[in-house]
Amino acid sequence: MKKYISLLVLSVILLSCKTEMDQAMKSADKDFILKVANEKFAKKKWSDALALYDRLPNLVAGTDELPNVGFNTAFANYYDKNYRLAGNQFKNFAFAFPQDPRKEEAAYMSALCYYEGSLQYNLDQSNTESAITELQNFLNEYPDSERSKNITQLVDELTYKLEFKAFENAKQYYKMGEYKAAAVTFENVLEDFPATKLRPKIYDIILKSKYELAVNSIYDLKKERLDNAAAYARRVSAELPNSEYSKTADDLGAKLEAEKAKFAIVQADVEKRKAEYEAKVKNAEAKEGEKKELAQEKNQAKMENSAEQARRDSAKISSPEPQATFKFKR
The missing domain is CATH 1.20.58 (Methane Monooxygenase Hydroxylase; Chain G, domain 1)
Structure with a gap:
């Protein structure tokens, strides 16, 4: 009997929660929506909280609730592992509410979202590079913050991830027997990461x-x-x-x-x-030169002889022998 009563109580609770969520999703009463949203947030029901917070910005615009809605929405996305969206929301919060005492925390969380969005070393590392930039920006803006030490550790961790990726890429050349390419690529790694471990x-x-x-x-x-x-x-x-x-x-x-x-x-x-x-x-080459020189001398002598013979022949033609003289008897 107690078992059935417990199940009945649980069913009533679930039904009432579902009914309240449905009512909040259909309601135009910002106070009721905000109340249910905050309850869902407190119970770590991130999807329900986000669904309700998404309905509130226009309803609470210009009121004191707007910063809280924006801050909680960013945290709900962070806990729901929507890191890119949460990072943008935290960054927008810090920009939109510069006087809010939670500005530093929002800036820190924005950088942390970029860190969480960094992929494994063997995947694309554009997120890692962006995360290092965001973390470094936090250090530059809040150098005396208690969170700076943690930020420095995160930067070192992400930098090592980039180093290790570059190391593994260069190592592939060595494994393939491309030794010249391996040496050059590893030298580039040392140049890009002079403090590498x-x-x-x-x-x-x-x-x-x-x-x-x-x-x-x-x-x-x-x-x-x-x-x-x-x-x-x-x-x-x-x-x-x-x-x-x-x-x-x-x-x-x-x-x-x-x-x-x-x-x-x-x-x-x-x-x-x-x-x-x-x-x-x-x-x-010297012997060949001697042969060529001797051949040239012979050829020259032959040409000279031919020229002399031609000169003689020419002289005979130009100076014919006198004709024979006939004598008559008297």
């Missing part, structure tokens, strides 16, 4: 990229790349002493020096062969 890991992958690029390089670029990689290994050892990364740098540095010594032998042999080949080419 990922610097040791970035140094490590840049060094490994330079190592792979050097030892597998073509002949013409190998010496330069070996020297560059070896210098970077020394840099990592110096900047990260007594760490796992310095140990890796020392190991790779030793391998690079050994590779440099081997390549120096190859390079010397190549230079020797190159010099011998150039000498042969030069000797062959």
Whole structure:
């Protein structure tokens, strides 16, 4: 019997709540709507509260209730996880009611909404960049606020998210064996985030990229790349002493020096062969030049002989031999 009575009481309560909500949604009485809306807000029924608050701005315009409606609406959207909308509403509140004692809280909540709207690092980070800007704006406007310490922590967290995304993007080049692109991209990460906590890991992958690029390089670029990689290994050892990364740098540095010594032998042999080949080419060119010079001399002599013969033939034609003289007997 008690069970049925409890169910009956619960049904009556639910029915009365539903009836009150329906009445408020159909009512034109701002005081009644506001009362029910605030009750729903207090009971954390955000969807019901928002439905009622949305009916109130025109009804309470010009009254003292307007700021409260705007403030509660923003908070209801925040708790309902409508972060973008809530952020805009908090920002509008701070702008519309500059004298309201809740202005700082509204500015803080606006920045916090942008923070909550930041997506995971592997997704689009435009919201994260906007959140950092909004949080920084709060710090600039309220540098002495008790909330500033929390804001600073949030900025650091979001900045790290951007750093990690850039780090993972650059790492993909390394995984694909695009070592030159990996080194350049990681250098860009260090330039964009000079205070990054990922610097040791970035140094490590840049060094490994330079190592792979050097030892597998073509002949013409190998010496330069070996020297560059070896210098970077020394840099990592110096900047990260007594760490796992310095140990890796020392190991790779030793391998690079050994590779440099081997390549120096190859390079010397190549230079020797190159010099011998150039000498042969030069000797062959000299012989070919002698042949051409001798042929030119013969050709010149032949031309001169031909010219002399032509001159003689021309002289005979221009000076014919005298005709024979006949003698008659007397």
